[in-house]
């Protein structure tokens with residue numbers, strides 16, 4: 001039985017509120033125990049723990065070369081710097097991604113050439129990418145929300161055009177495309193270890209590649225461009241990973257299997273529960289692919305649900321459910337990129353305006369998912385009254401929760 005929505009006077013479904021994200025953290029003793037040897041030796045950055053992390057990830061994903069860096073953004077910057085060398089022209093990138101994808105292009109002095117994404121999978125639109133790649137220097141595609149963006153097909157588009165391809169795999173550590181782990185595709189893939197991602201280091205990134213020369217260049221690039229003799233070979237960054245971050249990353253990586261099992265269980269529960277709600281469509285993922293469910297994102301069809309995305313977000317906020325509109329606005333409309341001619345990307349605009357990501361993390365209980373589903377179900381059932389209530393003059397909107405507000 002579905003109780004009255006809080007916005008219509010019912011009791012909020014979550015009190016205290018349900019935060020949007022909570023990083024799965026290993027017990028602090030695990031972190032300290034791993035850090036101790038490096039710490040006691042006075043080795044605080046780019047030491048044995050970073051090397052161990054790189055080895056473990058290489059073994060886990062079955063890739064030849066792994067280079068740990070200080071963030072995914074820095075990893076993307078250095079990787080693009082390497083693959084774009086002597087290649088003029090824009091870089092094809094979906095607009096429906098996190099802004100750091102485009103930032104890595106822009107920091108290298110290239111323009112992002114934004115393309116559409118599929119409205120059902122939210123992944124880069126291959127037809128549009130194939131049209132846009134003419135005259136481009138490279139393709140940078142994102143595995144959106146941890147589901148693979150059909151990397152084999154993206155490679156094909158890049159290969160036909162004779163340009164390199166890099167994957168923004170920030171969400172994708174532990175995901176696979178048709179059984180092949182993300183990390184094995186393209187010229188390189190770049191993962192993030194920041195707190196909302198699947199494996200966490202506090203801050204950190206990981207580049208994977210089958211190209212020994214590229215890996216060697218990244219190792220120099222993360223160290224200012226210094227191969228060791230202080231004669232800088234090119235303009236690099238300080239993008240080293242510290243031993244402190246590597247210690248947490250190793251402990252977090254040890255939890256990856258259980259994290260993925262739990263995220264996938266929760267996602268399945270959302271999918272099953274939301275299937276009955278008209279106008280709420282879950283991200284489509286090919287049956288042979290494995291998502292990490294870094295995010296669980298649905299698209300709202302306002303005509304069928306009776307509420308648009310913003311109205312649903314407001315109703316859920318009233319229930320104590322914190323959500324995010326990932327990715328809205330789309331990157332091509334950010335002020336950082338809208339200086340020139342804004343490209344016409346109607347599908348992306350519509351997707352961005354309709355999506356909402358729901359809480360998903362290992363600490364979430366089945367009952368929490370059921371209550372979120374119930375809140376969405378109740379919103380659909382009471383849509384007409386809710387629309388009237390939300391439009392009522394003098395109404396005080398529900399306060400947005402701070403994402404890490406609930407302890408435990």
Ligand SMILES: *Cc1c(COP(=O)(O)O)cnc(C)c1O
Pocket residue numbers: 070071072073074097098100101142168170171191192193194203204205
């Ligand atoms: C988080 C994220 C990044 C940036 O990762 P950092 O490690 O914070 O630099 C890049 N791309 C996508 C798609 C992301 O979600």
